[in-house]
Structure formats: C-alpha cells, structure tokens
Amino acid sequence: MTVSPTVDFIVVNGPIYTSDPLCEWAEAMAVGNGRVTAVGETAAIRAMAGPDAAVVDLQGRLAMPGLVDVHAHLGLGGRQAAYELPLLPTDSTGEIFAKIRQWAENLAPDEWVIGGIVGSTVMDDITLEDLRQLDEAAGGRPVLLRDDSMHNRWVNTRALELMGVTASTPDPEGGTYSRDDDGALTGVLQELASPVGEEAAAASTQESGERHATAFRTAVQILNSFGVTAVQEAATMGYALETLADLDRRGELTAHVVASMPSRPFIEPGITGPELYDIGELHRTEHVHPDFSKYVLDGVPMTRTSAMLSPYLCSHGSHDPDHTAEPLWELGELTASLEALVDRGLHAKLHATGDAAVRLVLDAVEQVRASRGEAPIFQIAHVEYIAPADVPRFTGLDVVPDASPYIWFPSVIQESIAKQIPAETFDKSWPLKDLFLDGALVSGGSDWPCSAPSPDPWTGLETMITRRNPDPEVPGDLNGGQALDIRQAVAAFTRHPAAAMGLQDTVGMLRTGLSADFIVLDRNIFEEDPSTIHATQVLQTYFEGRVVHDAAAEHAPV
Known part of the structure; x- marks a missing residue:
C-alpha cells in the first residue's frame, strides 16, 4: 500500500466500495489535501494516520465513490x-x-x-x-x-x-x-x-450573470444531493462556460464539469463551432474542462426524426410508409469535421438516437481512427437503437455508449416511441449487456432535465439492473435480457463515465492519488433487493475531502 504522510481524516467502521477493479472493497480510507491518501485495512490506516487524526465514522453505512453523470444539461x-x-x-x-x-x-x-x-x-x-x-x-x-x-x-x-x-x-x-x-x-x-x-x-428575460450563477449553482447542489460529484454538461454555450469558470474561481463549484460545446446550433441560441471552442479554452479552470464538442446527428423517435435503418410505423394517413428520416450530417462532412476537431485537441459527444445515425457515427470514427489514431474520445448518446452488426464496433473502435436509463422509466417517452418504432426494433432497444460484455465503456447519464424532473441517479442505476419501471403497478420490462448486474451498473455510474470524460486519473474510483470524492448511503445497495435501489438516500457527499451535502444538517429543524 502506497502511503502519503498527509492525512486530514480517516474513514472507518463501514464497508467501502472503491469501484477499483484491482481492489473493490476496503475497510478504511485516509484522506489528505483533498485526495485519497490510502485505502486498505482499518489497522493499517489507523496506524499511518496516528492517534490524533480526525475520524469519519460510517456507523456501518456503505461508502462509495461520488457518482459521475456523463450527460446532463446544467x-x-x-x-x-x-x-x-x-x-x-x-x-x-x-x-x-x-x-x-x-x-x-x-x-x-x-x-x-x-x-x-x-x-x-x-x-x-x-x-x-x-x-x-x-x-x-x-x-x-x-x-x-x-x-x-x-x-x-x-x-x-x-x-x-x-x-x-x-x-x-x-x-x-x-x-x-x-x-x-x-x-x-x-x-x-x-x-x-x-x-x-x-x-x-x-x-424578454432580464438575464444576468447572477441569474446564470444561481441556475448553475442550483444545478450542482441538486447533483451533489444525489451523490454526483462529476458531470458532463451536454450542450455548453458561451454564457455557461463563463458562469462555471467564475463559480470555480470563487470556490463555489462543487463538482468536476466537462463541457461539450455545440458544433452547430442546437437547443439554445448563441455562438457554436470553432468560435465557441476558442471561448471554451479561455474558461478552462481546475474543475471546468472544455474538452468536448457536441454533435447532433438526428432528432428523436417520438417526432420521427431519429435516422433509422427501417421505416417508421404508419399511424396517420399523412405518413410515408418508407420514411426513415435522414441524418443531419453526411459521412464525408462528419469525418472532416471530426478530424479538424481532433486536430484542436478536442473530443466529441455525438447525439445519435437512430440505428442509421449510430452507424454513420461509427463509420466516421473508423475513418478518423485510421487518420488520427486512438487518443480522441468519441461518445454516442443515447444508443437506444443499434443494429446487431454494429454492437461489437463500439469496442473495436473504442467508442463510448452514453446510455440514459432515465429515458426508459419512469418516463412516458417509451410509450410515445412505441407508436412510431416497429416492435422488432423497439423490443431490442438499449443492448447494454451485449455492449458491456463486449468490453465497451457503458456510461450512465441522466440527460436532465430531459425525461425526468430530477437527475436522480438511483432510479437510473436500478433500471439498468431490473429493466422495469420502479412503480410495481406498471407491468412489463424493456428488453429484459439486456439487464446488468449491480457491479456493472455501478461501474456505469462511476469509473466508466469518468474514463469516458477523460477524468479517469481524477475521479470515478477510491484509489490512492485520486480526488477524495465519496458518498455515504442509507443502505448497502449491493445487498438490497435491486427493485428498492431507487429509494436510496445519500446521507453525505464529499467533494475533494469536504462535505458538500449533508442530509441531516439540511433537514434539521431551524
């Protein structure tokens, strides 16, 4: 065990799940200068810390790494x-x-x-x-x-x-x-x-720097309350970059934020593309990482704008029986844009909800890998529909599946999609187990505030395992053969998205040298019935070794 002499406090008296494949469980942990100083057995941790070290007593509660949300709109x-x-x-x-x-x-x-x-x-x-x-x-x-x-x-x-x-x-x-x-x-x-x-x-709205600051501060506080300590902002405009950087310089940003700057106009008006990338670099701080561009390849299946390989269902007299929707990029155009992006040192998050759009991205990445190598990170959101032949290409091309289980349940989106997508395609949606077993870096994201009114990760984590609505009165599952087990689902909310965001040397695990971002839960999710995980409460959230959410203090009577 590598030991650093600096210890601010130790964490003991409860199981610690590290999400580190080399050492999944520990009895105790030491923290110093905002970093994990050591992880190991209680006696060894106490001995290195000395008798005067402060102690965080878990009182039998489970501690684990702070969660990582690979897709949110702060x-x-x-x-x-x-x-x-x-x-x-x-x-x-x-x-x-x-x-x-x-x-x-x-x-x-x-x-x-x-x-x-x-x-x-x-x-x-x-x-x-x-x-x-x-x-x-x-x-x-x-x-x-x-x-x-x-x-x-x-x-x-x-x-x-x-x-x-x-x-x-x-x-x-x-x-x-x-x-x-x-x-x-x-x-x-x-x-x-x-x-x-x-x-x-x-x-007509009197926007101001303080209004923006309140919005982003509120978003991060909500994430912290659910145990999230690192997030990828999925469509980051100029005002957002400026606001996040200002919050960080003032010491008010309590999460690592990776920015994804739109390559073209998307949800909000404003500058996009290379001009925005330049702005991003000006606002790089310790916790703000303007490292990604956001590409939008198609729309959403509810409005029949996802680019599909097979035609949509005909449910209205005006529907074209051959309609599949066209991608918003052509292959050559996308490849050239991604190569130029990579040459700037940036990575790409690509929205592709239809299987034809997913294939287009994979084809483009294949060409970029051949010309630019293995270093760039490519994420595809939201991997709902993937042609079976394309599933192994995620691993072969080192492409990250950015999965959004919040879109499954308890959202009503699936009910709407089922009216548009043929059953033979709909029933094979979200093939996460195949992707995971094939070695792809399956990563969980909330897509908040889309789909659900909160970025609660515990609902998403549960449904990755159960593939069912948390409400027992809602019958049926969603492609139940693609369910993950608890360790796989936790990986999809910790070390996998950390690596997908380029932060694998900072967050996602409790390992010596990494940021001391960890959470204390009201239950041991590894021992609970998976259908109860959605009810998990985060008692405390630590960011760089300091408490940024304390449920007991926040609910104490005034």
Whole structure:
C-alpha cells in the first residue's frame, strides 16, 4: 500500500466500495489535501494516520465513490429548478393548464410563462383546442414549454406572434412549425424550430450573470444531493462556460464539469463551432474542462426524426410508409469535421438516437481512427437503437455508449416511441449487456432535465439492473435480457463515465492519488433487493475531502 504522510481524516467502521477493479472493497480510507491518501485495512490506516487524526465514522453505512453523470444539461436544469414552472412528464393537458393558471397569478401581464417538462404522450396529440386552452390559461401572456426530449417546444399564440411566425412562415432548416391537416399552427415547435422560440423568450428575460450563477449553482447542489460529484454538461454555450469558470474561481463549484460545446446550433441560441471552442479554452479552470464538442446527428423517435435503418410505423394517413428520416450530417462532412476537431485537441459527444445515425457515427470514427489514431474520445448518446452488426464496433473502435436509463422509466417517452418504432426494433432497444460484455465503456447519464424532473441517479442505476419501471403497478420490462448486474451498473455510474470524460486519473474510483470524492448511503445497495435501489438516500457527499451535502444538517429543524 502506497502511503502519503498527509492525512486530514480517516474513514472507518463501514464497508467501502472503491469501484477499483484491482481492489473493490476496503475497510478504511485516509484522506489528505483533498485526495485519497490510502485505502486498505482499518489497522493499517489507523496506524499511518496516528492517534490524533480526525475520524469519519460510517456507523456501518456503505461508502462509495461520488457518482459521475456523463450527460446532463446544467443550465437548463438549474434554471428550471430555480426560476421556471415545474411540470411533470405525466401531467395531462388539464393539469398543465391548471398549473399555468396558478403560476401566471404571480407574473406581470406580458411576462413569459416558461416551464417544463411536457411528456411526449401529450406532445403527440396537441390540437387547436389545446392551443386555445393554453392561451386562456396564460391570460394573454406568452408561453414556452419544453418537452421531455428537450428537442421540441410547445408555445401559444402570443409567443408565435412575438416569434414572428404565421401559418405562411416557412419551416427553418432542420426544424418544423407543426400544423394541423388544414395548415393551422398548433404551437408545437420541432427540432431547430425550438431555438426560435427560445430566442424570443430570452429577448424578454432580464438575464444576468447572477441569474446564470444561481441556475448553475442550483444545478450542482441538486447533483451533489444525489451523490454526483462529476458531470458532463451536454450542450455548453458561451454564457455557461463563463458562469462555471467564475463559480470555480470563487470556490463555489462543487463538482468536476466537462463541457461539450455545440458544433452547430442546437437547443439554445448563441455562438457554436470553432468560435465557441476558442471561448471554451479561455474558461478552462481546475474543475471546468472544455474538452468536448457536441454533435447532433438526428432528432428523436417520438417526432420521427431519429435516422433509422427501417421505416417508421404508419399511424396517420399523412405518413410515408418508407420514411426513415435522414441524418443531419453526411459521412464525408462528419469525418472532416471530426478530424479538424481532433486536430484542436478536442473530443466529441455525438447525439445519435437512430440505428442509421449510430452507424454513420461509427463509420466516421473508423475513418478518423485510421487518420488520427486512438487518443480522441468519441461518445454516442443515447444508443437506444443499434443494429446487431454494429454492437461489437463500439469496442473495436473504442467508442463510448452514453446510455440514459432515465429515458426508459419512469418516463412516458417509451410509450410515445412505441407508436412510431416497429416492435422488432423497439423490443431490442438499449443492448447494454451485449455492449458491456463486449468490453465497451457503458456510461450512465441522466440527460436532465430531459425525461425526468430530477437527475436522480438511483432510479437510473436500478433500471439498468431490473429493466422495469420502479412503480410495481406498471407491468412489463424493456428488453429484459439486456439487464446488468449491480457491479456493472455501478461501474456505469462511476469509473466508466469518468474514463469516458477523460477524468479517469481524477475521479470515478477510491484509489490512492485520486480526488477524495465519496458518498455515504442509507443502505448497502449491493445487498438490497435491486427493485428498492431507487429509494436510496445519500446521507453525505464529499467533494475533494469536504462535505458538500449533508442530509441531516439540511433537514434539521431551524
């Protein structure tokens, strides 16, 4: 055991799961200067620390590494939690209208109602009557609601007016202003029509540095409360880079954050591509790592915009029986862009939800590997549909599957997807076991605030194991043969995403020399019935050896 002379405190009297394949379990751990100083047997740790060392007594509780979320949208999630109308994906239109009425009572007459998340099952069937009721509920105020994919928006008539959009307005490239069969606008904005609504809303909002800081601070505090101490921000704009760097310089950032800067316009308006990459490098700090670019290869299956190898189901008279959706990039174009990115020293996170888009990414990576070597990291989000022949290519090309079990359960997204994707494809979704056993670095991400109203990792971890809804009243599983075991699922939320983010020498395990990021739980998840893991509570979260979440203190009476 390698021993450092600096010990600030030791952790004893409870099982410690290290997530280190070389030594999975330990009796005790020493921490000094924000790093793990030693891991081993209690007697040895006590002896090296000396009799005066401070002690963290686990009282029999399980300790394990801080969790790592490979895919979250901190600005969107933090802003939603701090400032916006909270909606549940299970809310009906009636419940949404009621919440808007109540929320609007505290707004100025022309103030925007901004909120989310609206479930895909609601977005599937928006009518002109729904639009009328949305107008009425808001009392003349403009409304912008985000859906559970974050690719689409629902706005009302006043918002469309402020956007300058009428029934005769052409669709933006890569997006759609949805219309009914008679050509009337329904208020649904799909894909790259969404930033038009976001830009109109942002123009009327008094954004400020402190407002941004509050949003990101709130997001990180929420992550810490669930035991997350490292995260990959999945679509990082310029204001986000500046805000995160400022928080870190002030000592207020309590997580390692890897930024993914959009290569092209995506969810939010703003500078993208090489100009944004330059801004990213200016805001590199100890805990802010602007190391990735975000590429979007297709849309989402709910709106039939995922690029698929087989046609979508026909469920409406207007549907083309041969429709598969086209990727947003061509192979040569994508390969050249990735090579230029790699030449800048950056890595890539690529959104590809359809099996045709996944294949396109793998084909491009194959060419980039041949020309640029093995060093660059490539992640594919969200690996929902992969052609069987392409599964082994993830390992062969060293491509990371960025998996989002939050999209499975308890989200309503799968219910919506089943209306669009043929059963023979739908039933083979999320082949995580095959990927894991093949040696791919399966990594868990929340995609928060998409899919679910919180980035709770314990629901995602459980459903990787059970492939079932945590609610026992909801029957069935999702491709149950692809279930992981508990150790595999924990790896997907600790050391795997750490390596996928390029932070394997900093986080993801409790190993000598790594950051002392660890959590204390109210239960031993390795001994619990997996169907109860979603109820796990994080008692304490340590970031670099200091407590950044303490459930007892936060719930103590004032």
